[in-house]
Amino acid sequence: MIKKVLQSNFKILANKKIGRDYFKLTFVSPEISAAACPGQFVEVRVPDCDGLLLRRPIGVHSVSSKSCNILVEIVGPATRALSHKAAGEYLDIIGPLGNGFSFQLSAIPAAGGSAFGGSFQPIIVAGGMGVAPLYFLAERIKQQKPLVLIGARTKSQILCEKEFKKLGCSVKIVTDDGSCGSRGRVTDLLKKILSENSGLKAQSYIYACGPKPMLKAVSRISQDHGIPAQISLEEHMSCGIGACLGCVVKTTTGFQRVCKEGPVFNSREIIWEGL
């Protein structure tokens, strides 16, 4: 997976608002789109934003042959400034960065110690913005018909439902307030599905991205059911290229950099206490 990382000014092809708080930004880069793997991210320099220095790490959402999409939530002045960038303008972007999801069947350890025997059920668990990199993954593994569980606080925060369905995924929605799909937490749904389908367990494999408490719960559930899980961590980063050692997470082998060894980790590597 070691490929050259690029830094350049890339032309914005489109910047489409999605609801009030989200936008999908498309930039032209045949190089990044060819090299990027699901779970990898780019570091975007945000121009015209007084006093904000650091780049923003944003997961690759999808790629076409020439361009690359990122899905962004407006959470502060930097992402707001980014939401105002228009087609034709340029952005200083570094990427693709980090280690993404392992999804080649050959690369995945057999669940519960037994071989998959040809059939394999990926379960994608997304919390809020966690859908962004997981959609890219779903594109790459659509032949395996992933089961997609999306959770968020409320309906307006449920993203990409249609897009996942278009890929042929079976999608289940959960919201905290019940305004879309069933009421509750996505991790409760995961637990329920696994408990009710014991046949599913033996061939399942979990991919998750979302807030830390959710990932912690996913990790526990995957362990309880003996299913492997890869989780993508989000962390504040200063450099994104492994130099500053600012974004470390505690693992069974000591601190590891989320930007370099991650952002995707095997859930069992992570020391979840305190996270």
Add this chain to the structure above:
Amino acid sequence: MQNKLSVNIGKLKLKNPVMVASGTFGYAEEFKDFIDLKQLGAIVTKTITLKPRQGNPSPRTCETPSGMLNSIGLENPGMEGFIKEKLPALQKIGVPLIISISSEDNPQELVILARQLDKIKTVAAVELNISCPNLQKTKLISQDAHSTYEVVKEVRKVTHKIIITKLSPNVACIADIAQAAESAGSDAVSLINTLPGLCIDVEKRMPKLACVTGGLSGPAVRPVAVRMVWEVFQKVKIPIIGMGGIMNTCDALEFMLAGATAVSIGTANFVNPRTAIEIISGLKKYCQEHNIDSIKKLTGSLKCQN
């Protein structure tokens, strides 16, 4: 043809005055995709300690207005690990290597480290990091002129390498500390290390860093750093390596005019990995445009009215 950009740090000749600051450039390999490392004036490594260090708990950094706080806590593989895992690739680059060294609580370790490095031909200089604010200490060596003198003197006894003493800005008079380093035999001083700061998440009522405080760097500290370089320049004869929030050529020139012989790029490496290279060409252009045959002439050439 004479190289307009070459400068000397003691007997060490640099092809240009632009280096990269300790802790902001990893072990250089992290940057090889972005720049031609050979162009750099010098590379200062992440600080090495005698024993490996895990570093501080996370979160370790946070963004602040025009800057950032960090409390990495000198995570490094220790000298043995450094020599085995990092040095081989570093010495292949062909740029003067400056090894930053530190010790949490035993200045004698600096002597041991310096002695080890003295035997390694490819090491050009040692930087004594006696000013890291992220160790659980009440007072840093570089916050006391006498302690600074003692440590530099002991290190001087065991090495023929260039010694660069890195100074803390958290002192009443930084020139006094610089003088102490100079009289103990330091070949140069580098300044400034970071300024301790605290950033609070008011919703959680918690500090944004796990270690509560961290070192402030970036453009926010630049005027403080330039002023300190200027103060030190009045008092010492040894070269000054100036740093603190340098983002572009103009910032680098400020430091040189105030008295720096060379400059170090720190936080900017995180924002734009090409900063150092861009500044090298920027300085070249400045010299051409201002008809300067040697950049050495800029050092301390600030014109004050009185």
